[in-house]
Amino acid sequence: MRLEEEFSHCDNYDEEEEPKTMSQCSIGALQQQQQQQKFVVVGYALTSKKIKSFLQPKFEGLARNKGILFVAIDQNRPLSDQGPFDIVLHKLTGKEWRQILEDYRQTHPEVTVLDPPDAIQHLHNRQSMLQCVADMNLSTSYGRVGVPRQLVIKKDASSIADAVDKAGLILPLVAKPLVADGSAKSHELSLAYDQYSLQKLEPPLVLQEFVNHGGVLFKVYIVGEAIKVVRRFSLPDVTKRELSKVTGVFRFPRVSCAAASADDADLDPSVAELPPRPLLERLAKELRWRLGLRLFNLDIIREHGTRDRFYVIDINYFPGYGKMPGYEHIFTDFLLSLVQSRYKKRSS
Numbered sequence: 001m002r003l004e005e006e007f008s009h010c011d012n013y014d015e016e017e018e019p020k021t022m023s024q025c026s027i028g029a030l031q032q033q034q035q036q037q038k039f040v041v042v043g044y045a046l047t048s049k050k051i052k053s054f055l056q057p058k059f060e061g062l063a064r065n066k067g068i069l070f071v072a073i074d075q076n077r078p079l080s081d082q083g084p085f086d087i088v089l090h091k092l093t094g095k096e097w098r099q100i101l102e103d104y105r106q107t108h109p110e111v112t113v114l115d116p117p118d119a120i121q122h123l124h125n126r127q128s129m130l131q132c133v134a135d136m137n138l139s140t141s142y143g144r145v146g147v148p149r150q151l152v153i154k155k156d157a158s159s160i161a162d163a164v165d166k167a168g169l170i171l172p173l174v175a176k177p178l179v180a181d182g183s184a185k186s187h188e189l190s191l192a193y194d195q196y197s198l199q200k201l202e203p204p205l206v207l208q209e210f211v212n213h214g215g216v217l218f219k220v221y222i223v224g225e226a227i228k229v230v231r232r233f234s235l236p237d238v239t240k241r242e243l244s245k246v247t248g249v250f251r252f253p254r255v256s257c258a259a260a261s262a263d264d265a266d267l268d269p270s271v272a273e274l275p276p277r278p279l280l281e282r283l284a285k286e287l288r289w290r291l292g293l294r295l296f297n298l299d300i301i302r303e304h305g306t307r308d309r310f311y312v313i314d315i316n317y318f319p320g321y322g323k324m325p326g327y328e329h330i331f332t333d334f335l336l337s338l339v340q341s342r343y344k345k346r347s348s
């Protein structure tokens, strides 16, 4: 297959053209189009929520104009009978599905599976998730990046206060379920203000020191080599005064996941200033390599009162790219680059 042929649709690509969704085209017409032109076929296995947020009509239309076709994977049929795919995109959980993907990777080395199930699994535990960042110990002239001090509690809530004391963790503490598998429960976080209340928590969990950061966090989206940063509202700082007065454990909602971005808010410039680009480039490059992933995002906070002290508090696989400005172009370029680099490898 010649590269010019493979990407011939790019010549006709018109961004302003009203994109059609898959359902607006008849399947017959698509098959005909596919026979005439060689499409990059991306099989996807995603939840219906993800399909809605990610495969937006504008994105699907732009992708088609660039020669990329998205095809839903039918989980009830063998994967090898479907396609043929150039790329497989997935975010589903379960041991069985992981095994299907692993087998498929072995038998179809020509297909790019985004990303390897084992590497994704590493992010499903809030302890192993941040280990790479801790190991990296990134410190440059642009700033330092670490993780908050944290402790894993596997069981026995009555021993938490002692363990916290021994480890020298400072209150307040963010309690996060150890497992981060995308279930609603795995996103149920709480803030513990005093030692006595720690026994109310439900292990297995990770207890993380709460770092004051001015109520703003940075979501760093990574798509292959591309990086995009947005500001989001986060939890407000906890003052010493508040800490001395308040007791208890408080559940808090998914503040930073709200679609409303903090990008246009009237914020203190020292809080709002984005982390330096070169620092993020270094961090992203290292993490891509260490995690073996190409599609993820990081939640980063800057310690309030400092200019260059950053903490990674969360890493998510295949996050809400639909909320990332310009994701349509970034993603289509990324998918095409994968096929191009495969083509180059084959022909060299």
Ligand SMILES: Nc1ncnc2c1ncn2[C@@H]1O[C@H](COP(=O)(O)OP(=O)(O)OP(=O)(O)O)[C@@H](O)[C@H]1O
Binding pocket: 148, 174, 176, 180, 186, 187, 188, 189, 208, 209, 210, 211, 212, 213, 217, 233, 234, 235, 254, 255, 256, 257, 299, 301, 313, 314, 316
């Ligand atoms: N150590 C911390 N210090 C200060 N704030 C924190 C800390 N950890 C978490 N937070 C706040 O709690 C929010 C949720 O925490 P986290 O991102 O770990 O949870 P999550 O359920 O994995 O979120 P997501 O929806 O991004 O997957 C963060 O966005 C931030 O506002």
Ligand SMILES: O=P(O)(O)O[C@H]1[C@H](OP(=O)(O)O)[C@@H](OP(=O)(O)O)[C@@H](O)[C@@H](O)[C@@H]1OP(=O)(O)O
Binding pocket: 049, 050, 053, 091, 180, 181, 182, 183, 219, 256, 257, 297, 316, 317, 318, 319, 320, 321, 322, 323
């Ligand atoms: O729901 P959204 O599309 O916003 O995406 C969120 C995504 O949910 P989804 O994968 O079910 O879509 C979450 O994944 P799970 O931990 O639940 O697996 C997690 O990655 C969030 O961080 C994403 O929000 P973002 O961090 O990008 O704002």
Ligand SMILES: [Mg+2]
Binding pocket: 256, 299, 314
């Ligand atoms: Mg988060």
Ligand SMILES: [Mg+2]
Binding pocket: 180, 314, 315, 316
């Ligand atoms: Mg998360």
